[in-house]
Amino acid sequence: MTKPTATLLIACPDRKGLVALLANFIASHNGNIIHADHHTDFTAGLFLSRLEWQLDDFDLTTEQIIPAFSEIAKDIQANWQLHFSHQIRRIAIFVSRQDHCLLDLIWRQQSQEIRCEIPLIISNHQNLKPLAAQYGIDFEYIPITKDNKAIQEAQQLEILNKYKIDLVVLAKYMQIVSQDFTIAFPNLINIHHSFLPAFVGANPYERAYERGVKIIGATAHYVTPDLDAGPIIEQDVVRVSHRDEVSDLVRKGKDLERVVLARAVRYHLQNRVLVYGNRTVVFA
Secondary structure, eight states, X not given: OOSOEEEEEEEEEOOTTHHHHHHHHHHHTTOEEEEEEEEEETTTTEEEEEEEEEOSSOSSOHHHHHHHHHHHHHHTXXXXXXXXXXXXXXXXXXXXXXXXXXXXXXXXXXXXXXXXXXXXXXXXXXXXXXXXXHTTOEEEEOOOOTTTHHHHHHXXXXXXXXXXXXXXXXXXXXXXXXXXXXXXXXXXXXXXXXXTTTTOSSOHHHHHHHHTOSEEEEEEEEOOSSXXXXXXXXXXXXXXXXXXXXXXXXXXXXXXXXXXXXXXXXXXXXXXXXEETTEEEEOO
16 A cells, blocks of 8 residues: 555444444545444444545545544544554564564565564563674663563663654563553563463473474464463464474474464554454454
8 A cells, every 4th residue: 555544443332323424534524445344342332443544635634633533432432543554663572582583573574564663672681682783773682680670671661762662572572571561561562372371381392292282373462461361463373293393393383473473563563453351353
C-alpha cells in the first residue's frame, strides 16, 4: 500500500447499526474504505472492528480525526485506537545469548517484510554485541541480578524513552520482566516454546525428548505482570518424529519461534491486533 491510510481499531458494547455508523463517519468525510473486518463476541457482549481507509481525499487532517470521532466514540462507549500508515514504529529488541529470533527480525526488517525501524538492542549479556555492530544497531549491555533488577530496569526505561521506542520485543530474553516495568512500558511482545508449563526451567528440550513429546509449539503474546499469561497474538505447532534427536527438537523449536514471533510483530505493526481483557482478535 503506497497511498497513506488511517486504521481504526475499536471495541464497544454490541448494538445494532454499529457497522453503518462507523462506515458513515468515514464516507461522510470522503474516505475510501479499503479494509473492513468486524467480530462480535457474544459472551462478552462486545463489537470489535478494524477499519482502514485512504486519506488522499479525506476532508479531515490527521489532527482533526481524533476530535471529530471522539463524540461518536463517547456515545457508543468505545475503547479505540487510531493509527496512520506514515508513522513508522521504532522497535527495541531485548536478547540474552540466543540469536535466532533477533537475526530473523533484523533480516525481515531489512527486506521490508516488516515495516519498522530497529535502532536498539538491549541485552543482559555481551555475546550478541558484535552482531549488533555488524548491522549498525546500537547495543546496550545491562546485566541484571536479583539485587540490582529495579535499578537496571529503570535504566532500561530511560534508554527506551531516549530512543523513542514504540515496541519492545523480547526475542529470547531470558529474564522475567517486572510488574513495574510492564506498567511503565506496556507494549511488549514475548515468544516462548509450548513446553511451558510442563517443562519449565532449564533444558526443556532434553526433558521433552525424554518424555516422548509428539508436538512442539510456540506462542507469541503481549507481556503482562502474569508470567507468560498475557493476551496471545500468534501460535503454531510442528510435529516431532520418533526419529528426532534432541538436536532436531531444538532446530524445529527455533524455526517455529522465528516464524511465530515474526508473524506477531508484523500483525502488531500492521495494527491488526485488538486486545480486550486477556483475549485478542487478530484481523489477519
